[in-house]
Amino acid sequence: MAAEHTATVSSHGDVAAPGRGAGISQGMLAMILFIGSEAMLFASFFTAYFMVRYNIAENDWPPIKDLATGERFEPPVLGTGVNTAFLVFSSFTVWYAEHRLKHGDRKGLERGLIVTMLLGATFLAVQINEYVHLGFTPQDQAYGAAFYTLTGFHGLHVFVGLTLLWICYLRIKRAHDFTPQWATPLGAASLYWHFVDVVWVFLYVVVYLI
Amino acid sequence: MATHAPTHAHTDHGHGHHAPPKPLWYWWKRAIVWTISGALAGIALVFFFRWAFGFSNLWEPESYYTAIASLAGIGFVIGIGCFDWWWAYLRGKHVDFEDHSLHGAKTWRDYLRPNTDHKVIGIQYMVAVFTFFVVGGLLAELVRLELAQPGFQIADGETYNGYFSAHATVMIFGFVIPSFAGLANYVLPVMIGAKDMAFPRLNALSFWLLLPAGAMLAIAPFVGAFSAGWTAYPPLAVQGTTGQTLFEVAVQFAGASSIATALNFLVTIMTMRAPGMTVWRMPLLVWANATTSGLVVFGTPFIAGSQFMTLFDRVVGTNFFNAANGGDVIMYQHVFWFYSHPAVYIMMLPGFGIISEVLSTFSRKPIFGYRALAFSTVAIALLGFGVWAHHMFVSGMASWLRIPMMITTIIIAVPTGVKIFSWLGTIWNGKIHLKTPMIWALGFIFTFVIGGLSGVFLGTLTTDIALTDTYFVVAHIHYVFFGGSVFTIFAGTYYWFPKMTGRMYSETLGKWHFWLTFIGFNGTFFPQHWLGAHGMPRRVADYDERFADLNLIISLFSLFMVAGTLVFFYNMIWSWRSGPKAPWNPWRGRSLEWLVSSPPSLFNFDAVPQVVGGPYQYGIPGARHAVVYAGDHLGGGELTETELRTVLVVANRTVASSSLLDQVKARAEEGYWRFTIVVPAKGDDHRAADRRLQVALAVLAEAGIDASGTVEDLGPLEAVKRILEEEPAHEVMLATLPTGQSEWMQQDMIDRVRKASGIAVTRVIVRGDDARTAVRSAAVQRIAVIANDTLGDAGLVSALQARADERPLAAVVLCPLSLDGPGWTDDADKVRDEATGRTRAVIQRLQDSGIQAHGEVIDGDPVAAAKIARSDYKVDTVLVCSYRRDSSEELLGQVRAAAGDTAVEHVVVDAEAPAAPSGA
Numbered sequence A: 001m002a003a004e005h006t007a008t009v010s011s012h013g014d015v016a017a018p019g020r021g022a023g024i025s026q027g028m029l030a031m032i033l034f035i036g037s038e039a040m041l042f043a044s045f046f047t048a049y050f051m052v053r054y055n056i057a058e059n060d061w062p063p064i065k066d067l068a069t070g071e072r073f074e075p076p077v078l079g080t081g082v083n084t085a086f087l088v089f090s091s092f093t094v095w096y097a098e099h100r101l102k103h104g105d106r107k108g109l110e111r112g113l114i115v116t117m118l119l120g121a122t123f124l125a126v127q128i129n130e131y132v133h134l135g136f137t138p139q140d141q142a143y144g145a146a147f148y149t150l151t152g153f154h155g156l157h158v159f160v161g162l163t164l165l166w167i168c169y170l171r172i173k174r175a176h177d178f179t180p181q182w183a184t185p186l187g188a189a190s191l192y193w194h195f196v197d198v199v200w201v202f203l204y205v206v207v208y209l210i
Numbered sequence B: 001m002a003t004h005a006p007t008h009a010h011t012d013h014g015h016g017h018h019a020p021p022k023p024l025w026y027w028w029k030r031a032i033v034w035t036i037s038g039a040l041a042g043i044a045l046v047f048f049f050r051w052a053f054g055f056s057n058l059w060e061p062e063s064y065y066t067a068i069a070s071l072a073g074i075g076f077v078i079g080i081g082c083f084d085w086w087w088a089y090l091r092g093k094h095v096d097f098e099d100h101s102l103h104g105a106k107t108w109r110d111y112l113r114p115n116t117d118h119k120v121i122g123i124q125y126m127v128a129v130f131t132f133f134v135v136g137g138l139l140a141e142l143v144r145l146e147l148a149q150p151g152f153q154i155a156d157g158e159t160y161n162g163y164f165s166a167h168a169t170v171m172i173f174g175f176v177i178p179s180f181a182g183l184a185n186y187v188l189p190v191m192i193g194a195k196d197m198a199f200p201r202l203n204a205l206s207f208w209l210l211l212p213a214g215a216m217l218a219i220a221p222f223v224g225a226f227s228a229g230w231t232a233y234p235p236l237a238v239q240g241t242t243g244q245t246l247f248e249v250a251v252q253f254a255g256a257s258s259i260a261t262a263l264n265f266l267v268t269i270m271t272m273r274a275p276g277m278t279v280w281r282m283p284l285l286v287w288a289n290a291t292t293s294g295l296v297v298f299g300t301p302f303i304a305g306s307q308f309m310t311l312f313d314r315v316v317g318t319n320f321f322n323a324a325n326g327g328d329v330i331m332y333q334h335v336f337w338f339y340s341h342p343a344v345y346i347m348m349l350p351g352f353g354i355i356s357e358v359l360s361t362f363s364r365k366p367i368f369g370y371r372a373l374a375f376s377t378v379a380i381a382l383l384g385f386g387v388w389a390h391h392m393f394v395s396g397m398a399s400w401l402r403i404p405m406m407i408t409t410i411i412i413a414v415p416t417g418v419k420i421f422s423w424l425g426t427i428w429n430g431k432i433h434l435k436t437p438m439i440w441a442l443g444f445i446f447t448f449v450i451g452g453l454s455g456v457f458l459g460t461l462t463t464d465i466a467l468t469d470t471y472f473v474v475a476h477i478h479y480v481f482f483g484g485s486v487f488t489i490f491a492g493t494y495y496w497f498p499k500m501t502g503r504m505y506s507e508t509l510g511k512w513h514f515w516l517t518f519i520g521f522n523g524t525f526f527p528q529h530w531l532g533a534h535g536m537p538r539r540v541a542d543y544d545e546r547f548a549d550l551n552l553i554i555s556l557f558s559l560f561m562v563a564g565t566l567v568f569f570y571n572m573i574w575s576w577r578s579g580p581k582a583p584w585n586p587w588r589g590r591s592l593e594w595l596v597s598s599p600p601s602l603f604n605f606d607a608v609p610q611v612v613g614g615p616y617q618y619g620i621p622g623a624r625h626a627v628v629y630a631g632d633h634l635g636g637g638e639l640t641e642t643e644l645r646t647v648l649v650v651a652n653r654t655v656a657s658s659s660l661l662d663q664v665k666a667r668a669e670e671g672y673w674r675f676t677i678v679v680p681a682k683g684d685d686h687r688a689a690d691r692r693l694q695v696a697l698a699v700l701a702e703a704g705i706d707a708s709g710t711v712e713d714l715g716p717l718e719a720v721k722r723i724l725e726e727e728p729a730h731e732v733m734l735a736t737l738p739t740g741q742s743e744w745m746q747q748d749m750i751d752r753v754r755k756a757s758g759i760a761v762t763r764v765i766v767r768g769d770d771a772r773t774a775v776r777s778a779a780v781q782r783i784a785v786i787a788n789d790t791l792g793d794a795g796l797v798s799a800l801q802a803r804a805d806e807r808p809l810a811a812v813v814l815c816p817l818s819l820d821g822p823g824w825t826d827d828a829d830k831v832r833d834e835a836t837g838r839t840r841a842v843i844q845r846l847q848d849s850g851i852q853a854h855g856e857v858i859d860g861d862p863v864a865a866a867k868i869a870r871s872d873y874k875v876d877t878v879l880v881c882s883y884r885r886d887s888s889e890e891l892l893g894q895v896r897a898a899a900g901d902t903a904v905e906h907v908v909v910d911a912e913a914p915a916a917p918s919g920a
Helices: A026-054 A077-102 A106-133 A141-175 A184-209 B009-013 B024-052 B061-079 B084-090 B108-112 B118-147 B157-191 B200-223 B243-271 B284-316 B329-346 B349-363 B370-384 B388-392 B399-427 B436-459 B461-467 B471-501 B507-533 B545-578 B658-669 B686-702 B716-726 B749-757 B768-772 B794-806 B826-848 B862-871 B889-899
Strands: B645-650 B673-680 B707-712 B731-736 B760-765 B781-786 B809-817 B852-859 B877-882 B903-908
Touching: A026 A141, A026 A184, A026 B243, A026 B284, A026 B329, A077 A106, A077 A184, A106 A141, A141 A184, A141 B084, A141 B284, B024 B061, B024 B108, B061 B200, B061 B243, B061 B284, B108 B118, B118 B157, B118 B200, B118 B471, B118 B545, B157 B200, B157 B243, B157 B284, B157 B329, B157 B349, B157 B471, B200 B243, B243 B284, B284 B329, B284 B349, B284 B370, B329 B349, B329 B370, B329 B388, B349 B370, B349 B399, B349 B436, B349 B471, B370 B399, B388 B399, B399 B436, B399 B461, B436 B461, B436 B471, B436 B507, B471 B507, B471 B545, B507 B545, B645 B658, B645 B716, B658 B673, B658 B686, B658 B731, B658 B760, B673 B686, B673 B716, B686 B707, B686 B794, B707 B716, B716 B749, B731 B749, B749 B760, B768 B852, B781 B794, B781 B862, B794 B809, B794 B826, B794 B877, B809 B826, B809 B862, B826 B852, B852 B862, B862 B877, B862 B889, B877 B889, B889 B903
Parallel strands: B645 B673, B645 B731, B673 B707, B731 B760, B781 B809, B781 B877, B809 B852, B877 B903
Antiparallel strands: none
16 A cells, blocks of 8 residues: 655654645555556567467467367457446446545445445456356467466456455445545555556457457 | 654654564564465465366476465565555554654664665665675676586586576676665665655565565576576476576566566655755756666566566466467567566666766766756667667567667667766866776776677677677677676765765775776676677587687686675675764765765654755855755754764763763764863863863764863853853753762752753763773773882872873773782781772872772782783783882793783883892
8 A cells, every 4th residue: 555645744843845746646656657567567468469469360360269169269249348348337436436535425435435346346257257168278379378368467457456445445444544635545546446447448359359 | 873863743643663673583483484384375275276177187396386486475575574564554453654663773683674764775775686796696607617618517508507597687686676776775865855765665565575586596596497598588488497487486576676666766756856856956866766767667567477478388388489379489579678678778777877976976077968868868768668679680570670670779879878978078177086986987988888889789780690699799788787787886885885884985995896897897708799709609508619718718807806896895894894984975975865964864854955956066166956954953054064063061070981972972973963072170180181081082083073172270150151152052961970979960050051051951970980980992092000019109100190191091000919828917918908008099199180090909919910901901001110129020021921912011110219239
């Protein structure tokens, strides 16, 4: 958790240096940079995906055939599309939660967070279910490796995002944290959640649709 | 370390840290338990998954090693206590964001557990990375041992590959990258006027993440060294031995550590600069670290990605790099170099920053082209992301990519050239001081230009095709990494050594270190250009006969660097323990770290400094970089080293007591004070008072404390008033005997001085025997007086007084009393009483005349007394006193023999008397 650096008054009465990045707290800044770093991690896997895909003829993609029927594997566009909608919707619910806090509505904040976490958990469950029924494994072709690595790392990030939101929820319940004026950890967690969402939309378009 | 009372009021309402600090062993016991638990959890986890998914073979070593290494590493970091605060936070406990319970170090033990003070972390980093430097250096010597002759000397091909792979990995991930993090950790927050980094707990975590990485790299050789080089290209990296798995996990830990540090630097630089520190007033080291941190944050995930893929291919059996199943090995190189080329600048840009600091300071000139240097740093970083494929010209990648990559590569020479010429412009017409950091900086320019030029050969497609994978590449990489990065690390280490340790290093040894390394370095790597151009391949243990002579010479030259490194470590360790005390600003630098004490106080600044100008305005009249204010407890106003604040010490008979002098020393440690000692000796023996004062001044001078003193023929109150008329003081320290024995206390002197002076008065209580007995210090000569009959003679006392006036001394009076036969007769008692009386009397006389003295009657002859003087009292000189008639050369010879190497002098008290008849 990033520590909020508030201006501190020392015992001698002098005031610590005020933050200079006016309008943005250190915690949010750190989270933005961290998200930049995470984006680059996904970029490295997308690079791998594109280069693997580039090596294979277009009509031969994806290079996985169902052993029983001999038909080309088709990504589950519809089911995952619905799942995508869940995740996108959860971005709005976490925004709603923050919005309610701004109005001092702590109950609304809690509800928003719970709905967000439920949606996130549903997404993960659907994704695991998809893994079980896909019919190929990470060991099948470089495509399998890239597919599972991308979706798997994304799933891991959803899990991390859920953990962050869960910590915020615990802080709200147990320590009565966050006020309309100060909610940096919550803001950082929700920003991370939006990032996870945006990555998924990109991933869905690249891996499932085109 | 100079510490004040915590300056943050927050410590008052902190939670859970009022408990006494836990002993060091507690943390390490926890760390060991958690590490082992992590390893066991790894085994259990893999076993469970293999069982649950119905794998036919439950034992597959690579997957177990991966899980054990990862979870043991994480366990270690948890166990040592890096996550304690966060754990309390996420359980919903009330935690203090400004928790300073792990802040600052008082003893060496505090360096061996997580600490949130950026200065402690900086030193932790430097000690750890120089340990890795030794490991990497030994591996390099193994490489040179193998290559000293053609054929196989000490290792087969596979083992040899392990040597150079481990050498490169340890040096890059364990030494160069974290050493810049360490140096910047120490000085960067001070340079920008901050109290600490933005996220001190994350900072501690970054350091402790580095240790598991180093440990895994060190363990790797024992489970089968990784042999695919530091670049770890598949397919070899996928097929290689188990060490390769540890390498891949270690890189993830080192990467996480660097990313966390880089985030921390960026946020610190963006949000915590002191008022007035605009971006164009930042020292160039800050520019360099901001840029480098950007590279780390956005580049390092790519090496993480590449190592994850290799790991999955090794452990899970995926096909990222298996062409038979649609994989692509070239893809690895693209992903890897997309990080690892910027990583070259991660290892160089902070060094550029150090060089800018050092050159400007030691040329006594403003840096030439400040903005050009700052912009070129950013330009190198941005361009650095667009050149990665120049490492892959002959790899079989898409051929259309070659020319664009060559062009961008050559373009990087432009901002680099801007830097070199700006540095030359800085030295031009400067007043150059050839101190050790400066010599390293100049050596850096020399070697780095050579490395840069050979880089143009390798960046150019046509020549690179011939030179790829030859020793030309080895020469190039060492000219830019060793001649570049490592030279700057040494420059920075010497430059900030006084600031970090509070002690000066030895210039002579520093110069020896430089010349040994410089000669060894060029002798080792310059011939490799020739070897490479003539076709000697790199990464092969054996080579053609015709290269034998040159390789032997190279191996011999590499020993110069070993010698240089030994000199370096001797210098660092010796100087840190017992080098001379460093002033605040030994180099007369202008940036903020030189405007605070060495080492800086717990939170660096007592009041927020105000930056008023650029950091390099050397030689410009009236220009200044910043104003550092003193805290209220120092009386406010501007804080400068040259204007130390005065403490007035008032003491008469107690002035040379160890309790007063210790108190003065403790205050001097804070770094803000000088001392004026006044001895109010109205109605006392002035000569005696002066002798005591000289002892005190000698002791303080020996400890490097600025103190002066006078004896005044006044009472204490008048003396204080007199001195305060001449110079303002901030505090009076009044030393007295315990209340019952002190005349001054009877006169209520504390209160009267406070009222008369209007400033704070601190009382130091000194016991009577403490005031009278000798203080232990090298500055005070300890003399044993061995005398019996002569003790009552005035000549002895005046002889000692004359010596004391030459040099402060303390005396031990030893009265040897050898009684023949049993010693219980009445006569013997009488003799003994007389001797005791004489001894007491002379001690009293010495003390009255201002010489600290004590003594005893010794049962034995002068020889026994000399032995006691040497072994028990550890005196510097033994004085044997006798009347002329009693003088015996034979006895004197025995005393000399008994005293060993302690000087023995013979004082004849009645030198004018006629010589005694022989045998008397």
